[in-house]
Amino acid sequence: MDVLISGAGVAGTALAYWLRHHGFTPTVVERAPRLRAGGGVVSLRGEALDVLDRMALLERVQELNTRPGGAACADRRGSPYHLEILRADLIGPLYEATRQEVEYVSGDSIASVEQDPAGVRVTFERGRPRRFHLVAGADGLHSRTRSLAFGPCERFIRHLGMYTATFSLPGRLRLPGSDRLHGMPGKAADILSIRDNAKAYAALHFASGPLAYDRDDVAQHKRIVAGQFAGEGGPIPLLLEEMSRAQDFFFDANAQVEMHHWFSGRVVLLGDAGYCAARTSGLGASQALIGAYILAGELAVAGGEHPAAFAAYEQEMRGFVAEHQQIGREGADRFFMGMPAQEAPGMIAAGTRETARTHLVRLKDYAPSFAARWPP
Structure with missing residues (x-):
């Protein structure tokens, strides 16, 4: 089949x-x-x-x-x-x-x-x-x-009013406040060091209604993010500089x-x-x-x-x-x-409380093999 x-x-x-x-x-x-x-x-x-x-x-x-x-x-x-x-x-x-x-x-x-x-x-x-x-x-x-x-x-899409961009950072960088969320009005920067500082990752979040852009135009995506964070201090200028060079840049709405x-x-x-x-x-x-x-x-x-x-x-x-x-x-x-996030695992979701789950998926032990009823 x-x-x-x-x-x-x-x-x-x-x-x-x-x-x-x-x-x-x-x-x-x-x-x-x-x-x-x-x-x-x-x-x-x-x-x-x-x-x-x-x-x-x-x-x-x-x-x-x-x-x-x-x-x-x-x-x-x-x-x-x-x-x-x-x-x-x-x-x-x-x-x-x-x-x-x-x-x-x-x-x-x-x-x-x-x-x-x-x-x-x-x-x-x-x-x-x-x-x-x-x-x-x-x-x-x-x-x-x-x-x-x-x-x-x-x-079918329900927009949650914010966008996120993620990209890797050189491990040699030593950014202030690593593994913490840097909050600004309507914006946030999340920096995560992983594997004993061998590598780092950044996530930039900003509030916005639905934006019109070409989903395949990465250069345009970077311009959107840079425009949103222009003029901010702290680690932001360095993050934007690294973002401009990032090959694994990802950008999308939270929806x-x-x-x-x-x-x-x-x-x-x-x-x-x-x-x-x-x-x-x-x-x-x-x-x-x-x-x-x-x-x-x-x-x-x-x-x-x-x-x-x-x-x-x-x-x-x-x-x-x-x-x-x-x-x-x-x-x-x-x-x-504007609530502070916990020490970050790389996304704002780190600050989301671990809600008590009332609905658990009990994984069934499905049959290990299947013979199709249709002829080949």
Whole structure:
């Protein structure tokens, strides 16, 4: 059973792993020419670490923890339930675990999807048209898959009134107040030293309503950020200078995706494409890992019958996502209230209180293999 996955981020690579594990044939298409290096620090918690453990990747990810020996808390079994890792360092092991058995198509993207009773005909911006049984959109906040299958992007995005830029810093820099948030009216600079000061990362946040800009024009993004922070003192001038040279610069809005359903026929959404909780939640990567595990598992249990599988996937994830989005909104509220963040793990989400979670995802032990009911 052939499944096209749009997006080679955390959600897409994790879904490719679990689909292959259950006997599906996934293909991943990624509009970037190579794996993306930017994105800053992500937080992995609870069931997300259980997913990595089931992939035999937890030990590798622990080695890449930005604060080895310090930041990871442990449960009563001694297993860490909170790790902080660079987004690129998480995608790397996921890609390595799948690249031998999964087809990756780089530098291309979906142009159209046409569903019929037997499958989906997909045309691409560059490659030849192909047919798949299912299509999974794991292509982020600005998902092209979502726009094609569900409607215009603005229909589903809830802007939280702030933007964030992230980029790496040379390890040789010794910036004042490292690992703390520098607050200014409507702005903040977050500097994180990792791995015994071998490397550093910066995040610049500013309040703004929705901005119009070219999402592919990195130079324009840098000009926007520089304009917002022009004239500020402290470490800001040095950060802006380093930002101008950064090769792993990332810039986007803090926003959430709110949808009544995450599937339409044979097209399903995963991770930020379907239920982005905003960077202020610090939980997007965890959602992506858990969602990928559940989506692939429900497809396996349902024998590839996608209507039942997609409905079960949504039922399993819906309450979990709602709580993550609430945490994201609280993180944005703290920014606008000018509340000081705790010692930072690289994002304003460090200041978001750890809310008591009433809805836990209990990871099922899905069948280890799957035999497709469709003929080859």
